[in-house]
Structures are given as structure tokens and as C-alpha cells.
Amino acid sequence: MTESVFRSYSESDALRSDRSAGDRLRHRQKVREAIRENVVDIVAEESIIGQSRDKIIKVPIRGVREYHFIFGDDSPRVGSGPGDSQPGQVIDKTEGAQPGGKAGNQPGVDYYETEITLEELVDIMFEDLDLPDMERKKLREVPVESMRKRKGFRRVGVRAHLDKKRTAMARMRRKQAARTPPVSELGLARFPFHRDDLKYRHIVRDLRFQSNAVVLCIMDTSGSMDTMKKYLARSFFFLLYQFVRTRYNNVQVVFIAHDAQAREVSEEEFFTKGGSGGTIISSGYLKALEIIKERFHPSLWNVYAFHCSDGDNWTQDNPAALRAARELAEVCNLFGYGEIKPLNSGSYGDSLLELFEKIEAANFHALMIENKEDIWPSFKQLLLRERAGEMADYP
């Protein structure tokens, strides 16, 4: 055996040696992809409004697991105990789940969940969408209560705005520049402030444009809308709301439930209260129009409306519904209709999709949702429609 070699630590090597950076980046990309794939599962669980943007959401991640052929979890393992282990004894769950230095290459405990904030989640969800241009909506932006904000410095101003630090710095600078400081009769070098040294904070009024948007969630709550259908509708409303929220600073949500009659309800009622009776869709649209007229005038508000139903309308109402839908499409930035027909749900009733084909408005979109996997693609389609609307406005 020869002499061994010692290589000492070198700082520059350490700085250069972040070799995992590329692989870490790629891994994080994969995590984001995985989240995006699971978005539907997440949104269906979340309640739409009243959520802080900092709320932490647990996201299951499947995409980043590394798969091998492994044995099932129920195969017996061996551990060491303190000396008094008995058959049938229950060991602490956490200890069982994370046996320290386990021999061999048991698949490590993969983290199946990651925690992110709602805001991050929304960013991830929308990052791969071609987001519509915001230019057009300037018309509907309203200047709001202006704020005061600082903007640079001035030589003149009111005393209260004097910036003492900068003033002192200016004096010192001048003192350095003046090579021979004047000597006063006391023998002390005195170097007084000059008017040029004074620096005042300049304050301007900040004019901000407030962009307002309202999301109208219209849902059929007649007897035929069961929990599964509401679950799908809820995911869709959630996406729309989150999307609108990334675009505007002031977003309001209105829930309109209708069976044969329409009424405005709270979020909780909207999703939980079971309805009964028949379905007159036009009632929901007329209610929406009424609310828009009263509270959300289209000159001040960007209106997004979405209607979920199982397509089972009272036939006589169809012409009225069509008329109201056309009207609604005119005042909305985007108006969507989602027909929810879960597979095997037994509802083979009428479809309104054919009826709504007659609506030519470019910002109207009708779509069919059969299961939760449909939600995300459908939603993307819907947003394309909004782009189409803009194109139509600005050829």
C-alpha cells in the first residue's frame, strides 16, 4: 500500500460544482407537468371563492415517481426492537413507515404529495395556455381612487418632504469637491448646508386602472342534476373563476341557480342544495341579464358567464332560451354553455347543443362534458373562443 493522497477543499471548485442544477431544473419541470395533469382532481375539491391566494393545497404527484418491479407493501419485513417485542404488538405507524437505514434497496418513501399555494397552482394551470391579449379591455378599465406614490427627488418642495439622508450626502459630496474648506474665525472647519444640497421627495398621484370582472355561474339545479354533475360543474366554474382572476384585479362572482325559476344564491347553496321540478333555462339567462343590468354594467365590467346544465330543458322554452342566450352573448366577454352528461348517468334526455348551434356569436361556446377528464380540454377550448371573440372585434 502506498501513501494516500489528501486533496484539500477549494472554494472555487465548490462554487463551480453545482452539477445537479440542470437535473434539478428538469425535475422541477416534471413536477409542474405532473401537477398540471392532476389539476382536475384538485380543482374539483376546492371551493371557488373566499380562498386566500396563500392557501396551501396538497397536490398528489404521480409523474415523478420512478417505477420498478417491486413487491407489494404487505410482504413481511424485519426490524429490530428494544428487547421486549411480542407477536401481535402494534408498532408506531411512523416508525413502520420510515425504517431507518434499511438494508438493500427498498424503494424509498417517495413523496406523493407536494404542497403549493393556490396562486402557484393557478400559475401552473394557466402557464401553458395561450392567454388572451388584454389590450382590448382597456375600454372597460376604470380609473380608481388614486394613490400617492413617491417618484424621484426634487430641489424644491415642502419642508415635510425633505429627505435628510440625501441632503446630508449631497453636502458631503460638495465638501469633498471643495478642496480647501473655508476656516471660520473659531478655528473650526465649518461647512454649512447650501440650498443646492436640499433634496425633497417628490410625490405624485398614482392613477391606476381598475379592471372589473364578474363571473356569472349559472346552473341548472333541477331534480335531474345529481351530485356527480354538480361536481363536474363546480370544477368548471372554479377554473373559469381562477382564470378570470389572473386577468383582472377586481373579480366578483354571482351564483344563479335555476330550475323552473331562477334566483341568486350563495356559493354553498349553489352547490349543495338539491333542487326539484322542471327546467326553464331562459329563466336563468333572464336573471343573469337582469343582474348585469342592475349591478354590472358592461361599460364598467367585463362579464363572463357560464352555464351548466344537463340539457334537459322544457321544450316550449327553447325559443326563449335561444333569444336570451343571444342577448347574453352580446353583453358578455365570454359566454359558455356546458352540457354535463356523465357516462352511464342514465340521462339520455334532449341536448341543447343542437339548439345552441344557431348562435353565431364568436364569444359563445357550447361544449359537452362527459367525465372529469373532459374538463381541462374543454376549458382550453372555451378560452380559445375568447380569443376568437377578440379577433372578430379587431380584424
Next chain:
Amino acid sequence: MARSWTIQDLEYWDARIQEKVREFGLECFPQEFEVCDHEQMLGYMAYHGMPAHYPHWSFGKAYEKLKTLYSYGVSGLPYEMVINAAPSLAYLMRENSLCLQILTIAHVYGHNDFFRNNFTFRNTRPELAIAHFKLRADRVRRYAEDPSIGLQRVEEILDAAHALSLQCRRDTAIRKLLRTEQQERALADAMPPRDPYAGIHKPREYRTPDLNKLPLEPEEDMLLFIAENQPYLSEWQKDLLRIVHDESQYFIPQIETKIMNEGWASYWHHQIMNSLDLPEDLHLEFLVHHNQVVRPHPGGLNPYYLGFKLWEDIRRRHDGVQSPDAVPSPGAAGGREKIFEVRETDRDVSFLRRFLTEPMMREMDLFEYRREPDQTVITQVSDADHWEAVRDSLLRNVGMATVPVIRIVDADFCHNRVLLLRHEHDGRDLQREYLEKTLGYVHRLWDRQVLLETTVSGKKVTFSFDNGGFGEIRTEQPERRHPQD
């Protein structure tokens, strides 16, 4: 943390440790030490300790995970890392105290000796290990940078290859038969055995063996087999499969000897440190660290603990010393020779089978446990009736025994280039979700339907993965062997 040592200190102690190493008869490769900080250590850990390694996102994941565990204090960093290479390479953490460095250096020589002498490492070619890893890294990077290939396609192959990386032969020390040798063996097997009563027996019919069958004998090296027999793979794809295969071949001996290896290193750092006449403060610090390293993990199994205990026990028993407090005298033969012999000829499975005795199991309170949906329950403890069962259960949870044995039976099943795999069921079912996903990776590489025969809850099942996705094939035929027969 204040650095209370210099490289000169380390060299001084290294020289003294080497003296002891020679005195105790360890045979080591030349040793190189590199001082690094904790960030670098995390980096080395993520890349299996290799100074150069090909890139893949899974290493980024490993790094993040290690870093998270480390920064939340869930797990500390190892004091050292040693690479099976010649000269052997070890990393020392800059932040560690002098005592830890001395302990680590002593520990490293234990690993070094083990790498050099244990039979499982015989074919790992340590003199070229680091260079090989570097070359492989260069190749993978070249493919990723090649505009006609690109990172994404490289990643697709690597993802699939990593999933199958441990589906390979376990006995790397035994030479694999060439195809011609397999053919010879098939011909020899087909010959009817010599029958001393040929006169009264009906002569057995001679069946010509199908020498063109692929594979001739069930094949365990999945990646290698696919690289050789999938006609539509490009050269770079085959190369990636071989790279992953070669790498796992290099690491299998370490998987197979984890308990022995860590126990051996711990045993020798203990011996060396005790013989160094350390100043009292260093010695006390050493005792604290040593006990941390070889302490039992309640509920789990610390390979340092198990290995250290067993090596001590073997030596004690062969020295004829029965009391655990008695210090073995270095002059006594028997025990010393025995442990040196064992460190050369065993791997974890055989080591535990031969030397894990009932008293030892009772002393360590080894038990078998089973995970139930909401709790973990002890099923058996090491008492007089069950210690062998617990030991056998342990044997199935060490080294490569934790990886299911899956063999390629036929690469041209039904003359349709369908790949037929068979899981050699040993009482443990495969995890369903992982099976589905991994079979998907096999399909990605083989690019044709893949079948896997296995047993689920006692019933034979065949799973299939083709372009339509994953599915279960109902086999109508009844079990061939009935228990009544």
C-alpha cells in the same frame, strides 16, 4: 463551524492509521481523500458518489430529497463516502471535527479492504470505474446534444432503462454462458439419461431441442437482451441501455453486501481507534460517534448495527471467548482468520444465513412485521420456535432479494415477436401499480406487446401491455398441477 484541523493533521493521523491497517492485515487499494463541503457531499450522494455521471432528472430529484431531509434535520449526512475504485476515492466533510475525520479515515480503510477482497466485487474493474463513469457521462451528453436526438428522446430511453436497471443477473461473479455454450447445454440436456435397464424400458423418444429459440434459457439481463434483440432500436438507444446496464452491474455488489460491508468498516474503525492511544477527549468523542453509528434503529434495521454485531460475534465465537465483555486478544488466531475468510467468500444473504444465530437474534430482538392498511403489526419474534422464520424473512429483505426475479422466457411468443416475461413468484406478490407502469416501460423499449406471467393472491395471472395499454389476460386453462396429484 470552526475548523480545528489542517490537512497536516489528517496526514499525521492517516499515517498512524495505515500502520494499524497493516498491522491488522487489511489489504487495501491506495486511498485518496477529498475534502468537500456539505453541498458537494449532497451532490456526490445524489450521483452515487461518482465524480462524473451522466445527467438525468432522477438525480435532481434525489438531490432535492436529500437536501430537504438534511435541511429539516430528518437525516444527517454520512460522515464519508467511499467509491469502489482503484485507487479508492473517499470524501471527507470539511465541517466535521478532527475526531470524526480520524474515525472516518479508519472506517474508509475498512470499506477499501472489503471492496478489494470480497468476491462479489471481483468483476467490477475498480481500476477503470471512475473513467468508465466519465466516458458514459460523455456519451449520454453527446446524444442529448445531438440535434438529431435531443434530450427528450434520451430521457425517454433512460426513464425506461432505469425502471429495468435491476432486472439483471445477480451473481456478477459467475460468468454468463455464451449462446453457443447454452446450445451445447440444451443438446446435452436433450440426450436421454443413461438407463441401466435399457433392455426392459421402452426407449425414450429423442426430442430435438429448438436451438433457435430466443432466449434459449430464461434470461435475466433484460436491458442487455432488449439491446441485442430489438431490431428497431438505433445504435444510440442500444448504447443507452447498455450504459444503464453496466452501471447497475457495477453497483449490484454494493447492494448485495451492504450489511457485511458497513459492519466490516465499523468493526475495523472500532479496532483501529481503540488501538491508536487517542488522547482522552478525542477518545470520548469517538465513543459517542461510534455508538451513534452502530446503534439499533427501533422498528427498522440499521445495517451498521447488524453487521458490526455479527462480525464481533463471529470473531468471539471462533476465538473461543464467550463473555461479551472480554476483549479479544489480537494474538489469538481462529477468529481473526475466520472473519478474513468470511469477508472474502460471503455476501449478505449467505452471511446472515450462516452466522445469524438464535442468541444474536434474541439479543438484537429481531422481529418480523407486516404492514396493514392503518398500522404495522409484529407477526413473529425471535423465540425458539420462530427465529428461523424471522431470519428467513430477513434474508428476503436484503440485497437483491428485495428485487423480484423476472425472466424473459420468450422473445417471439406465438411467432409474433411478443415478449413473454415470467415472474418467479416466491410468495410475495408484485405491487400492481408499479407493475403496470414498469411493464409500460418494457413495452416502450420492446415496441411490441409484452406479457408478464405472475401470481396474484395465489392465482396465476398474465398481464399484458400493448399499444392499447395495460390489461389482464384471463387464462382459462386450469392450473397444471393440482394439489391432490
